[in-house]
Amino acid sequence: MTDATSSSGHYGNLIGGASRASGLRRRRAAETRLKAYGITAITLAAIALFSLIGSVVYQASGALTEAYVTLDVTLNADDVDPDGTKDPKKVLRADFGGLTKATLREAFPDVTARKAKRQLYDVVSSGSAFELADHVSNNTDLIGETISYRFLASDVTDLYLKGNFGKLREQEVRGLLSVFLDEKGKTATISSSSNDFADVLAQVKLNLIEDAKRLRRHAARQNNAVSVFQRRMENAVDEETRAATEAQFKTATTQRDKLLAEAEALEARAGGTEGAEDLSDDNRSIFIRAGGGWIKLTKIDATVAEGTVMSALSGDLENTDAWTLLKTDLPEAARKVTDTQIVVIEDLKAAGAIDSVFNWRFFSSGDSREPELAGIWGATVGSLFTMLVTFSLAFPIGVAAAIYLEEFAPKNKFTDLIEININNLAAVPSIVFGLLGLSVFLGVFGVPRSAPLAGGIVLALMTLPTIIIAGRAAIKAVPPSIRDAALGVGASKMQASFHHVLPLAMPGILTGTIIGMAQALGETAPLIMIGMVAFIVEVPTSITDSASVLPVQVFRWSDFPERAFEAKTGAAICVLLVFLVIMNAIAIVLRRRFERRW
Known part of the structure; x- marks a missing residue:
């Protein structure tokens, strides 16, 4: 009896101990899971917080600097102070907006078209004329002299300089360039001794394929409309409704066929290995910089291209190796900065006339409709x-x-x-x-x-x-x-x-x-x-x-x-x-x- 009782108690202790150990393991596992859940929640919250703050700070970094354009301004007394009194109040009433525009025209005499001039004027801020007026009215001794003045750049110029509209990228060239101008010097025919334009032409053809895909998506949506009008025409209960629906059916069918035909034409052009392609505003802008001037390409082949002269060329441009092929990241239709403004800004950069400084104005001025x-x-x-x-x-x-x-x-x-x-x-x-x-x-x-x-x-x-x-x-x-x-x-x-x-x-x-x-x-x-x-x-x-x-x-x-x-x-x-x-x-x-x- 004693041995039997002792054995029973021993087995009971073993069973109870195993149960307690199992419960202890479950509690510890639950505590571990709870800690893991807490750490995961804190980690996710920290990631979300830092992502939010990081995105805001990254976005705000663009406002910490502002750009200035330095130009020589001639302060003619007849324009600024015709009475010769040097009265600051009268000087403030002078046409400094016209003076600013005249300064830009003198700096870039090749910009002659009316639309191009408007784009040229937009390189500097509209408020820079008022700042120039304040500067001259506070320093009337400058009247009659030519001064070097720092104009505040416009928001378009500032964004371009910060890369918000993409960059102007240089393409590798291997051949010698020859440029032939027309009688007016406005249109140029360009040839290269190597296939320097082949890569650009391939990119243009890829853009044609993308345009064809877009047209086919539009045609697919139009085809859905064709199916809807066809069902309505079949289920029409009277002749008047049937006639109206049939007219809509024919219009939708014509539009669908037109889109498909345009897509097929673009695909055929893209599939061809030869033939020049026209460059529109929907294509990335391509420039040639040679002879101290700029040419914007309007038509391109593997070895020959045509373009518009944007700034005067000089020197011997036959079989020259001193040239650069440049391409934008975005087409002109997809960015606010125009090709004319890009040429002007790049020339100013090359001349060292553009500088960026810390934007104290953001912290010291009031609101304005002009971002800069x-x-x-x-x-x-x-x-x-x-x-x-x-x-x-x-x-x-x-x-x-x-x-x-x-x-x-x-x-x-x-x-x-x-x-x-x-x-x-x-x-x-x-x-x-x-x-x-x-x-x-x-x-x-x-x-x-x-x-x-x-x-x-x-x-x-x-x-x-x-x-x-x-x-x-x-x-x-x-x-x-x-x-x-x-x-x-x-x-x-x-x-x-x-x-x-x-x-x-x-x-x-x-x-x-x-x-x-x-x-x-x-x-x-x-x-x-x-x-x-x-x-x-x-x-x-x-x-x-x-x-x-x-x-x-x-x-x-x-x-x-x-x-x-x-x-x-x-x-x-x-x-x-x-x-x-x-x-x-x-x-x-x-x-x-x-x-x-x-």
């Missing part, structure tokens, strides 16, 4: 004024409300209703506060529209619930012994609250206030409702001046069609993020500096 002139200083000042009004209203009112509700208010249904409404207001969409400001503050009280005063009042209402909730939590966290000690030495309830409880709760209150202010700084919808989306050029000087704010500036720039505003938008977002990081850092420092351990 636009800055964020006006919106930054508007944000500072708006936040000043918001803090001046929301902080004292929010703190007073928190002290009253936590220290003095009786506990009844009315105060319970107030607390519920405060909590609900914290979850109300911000645009509702904008509607309130539009209908009450602007419509009833006549607060100036699109002013920091109106924006600050609206954002103060939106921030109040956050400050009150954070203030009550901070006040409640102060130990009751502090109140009891103050009351025990004869202080009134008012003195105990303001002299003892409030100073100790202030770190938490300030933390909640700054977080609420940071949220208000990034709000856009309520400010749009009260008109702060208006185009404001001047930098505001008071809380009643018309102004914009950084989030609204970002919203407006992101909606502009000019490509240069993309970089401006990213840079403005980075500035806004810096403001938010600073405000949150202040909140963390305040909490750690004044934190008390009870």
